Amino acid sequence: DTGVSQNPRHKITKRGQNVTFRCDPISEHNRLYWYRQTLGQGPEFLTYFQNEAQLEKSRLLSDRFSAERPKGSFSTLEIQRTEQGDSAMYLCASSLRVEVPEYEQYFGPGTRLTVT
Amino acid sequence: AQSVTQLGSHVSVSEGALVLLRCNYSSSVPPYLFWYVQYPNQGLQLLLKYTSAATLVKGINGFEAEFKKSETSFHLTKPSAHMSDAAEYFCAVSEWGNNDMRFGAGTRLTVKP
Numbered sequence: 001d002t003g004v005s006q007n008p009r010h011k012i013t014k015r016g017q018n019v020t021f022r023c024d025p026i027s028e029h030n031r032l033y034w035y036r037q038t039l040g041q042g043p044e045f046l047t048y049f050q051n052e053a054q055l056e057k058s059r060l061l062s063d064r065f066s067a068e069r070p071k072g073s074f075s076t077l078e079i080q081r082t083e084q085g086d087s088a089m090y091l092c093a094s095s096l097r098v099e100v101p102e103y104e105q106y107f108g109p110g111t112r113l114t115v116t
Numbered sequence: 117a118q119s120v121t122q123l124g125s126h127v128s129v130s131e132g133a134l135v136l137l138r139c140n141y142s143s144s145v146p147p148y149l150f151w152y153v154q155y156p157n158q159g160l161q162l163l164l165k166y167t168s169a170a171t172l173v174k175g176i177n178g179f180e181a182e183f184k185k186s187e188t189s190f191h192l193t194k195p196s197a198h199m200s201d202a203a204e205y206f207c208a209v210s211e212w213g214n215n216d217m218r219f220g221a222g223t224r225l226t227v228k229p
Contacts, residue, residue: 033217040125040221041222042206042220042221045216056216058216091159091160093159107152107160107161108159109159110158110159112157
């Protein structure tokens with residue numbers, strides 16, 4: 001168990017550019033979540049996958065955001081035409097779906113995005 | 117939809133003093149409740165969770181929390197604060213049938229020597 005990893009840890013981009021983040025979950029975990037955390041706030045749910053299927057998306061996830069988990073392992077989160085309001089920490093978490101929902105989510109260290 | 121409110125965005129205690137971080141939840145069904153800790157530039161680490169078993173839940177690093185249905189509360193306590201406890205603490209709630217976890221705004225704990 002090497003934990004959830006995220007790359008890059010920091011990303012600075014200019015407004016209007018596209019960015020892509022990667023998340024590698026714990027290997028046996030079949031659920032993967034993306035959250036956004038702005039300064040002074042708790043994480044806000046963006047979307048989640050069960051295996052390769054994206055099962056739920058928050059209304060926070062505008063059409064400029066897209067997430068994929070092509071083989072049910074790692075996931076990518078892409079933001080197109082970035083805006084300054086996209087500046088935040090993007091957190092990835094994974095969990096193991098079991099019959100009872102007592103699963104806990106294991107979080108990665110996050111990717112901090114700064115849009116200038 | 118479920119939600120949590122954390123009372124007090126900043127809490128300061130002296131080393132060795134009692135730590136009390138407050139969390140109240142709102143849920144239409146029996147909730148699952150969690151406390152996470154976040155150190156600077158790191159992800160969230162689970163401290164403890166309530167999943168409808170014992171109402172008093174013990175976690176890591178000497179923390180515990182008590183689920184009180186009548187008060188819709190899940191406050192986090194530690195008898196004696198240590199300098200290493202200084203961090204941001206988040207209360208979170210999820211419900212059976214919902215797939216997203218809702219977090220509070222967080223409480224920053226400062227421990228004074």
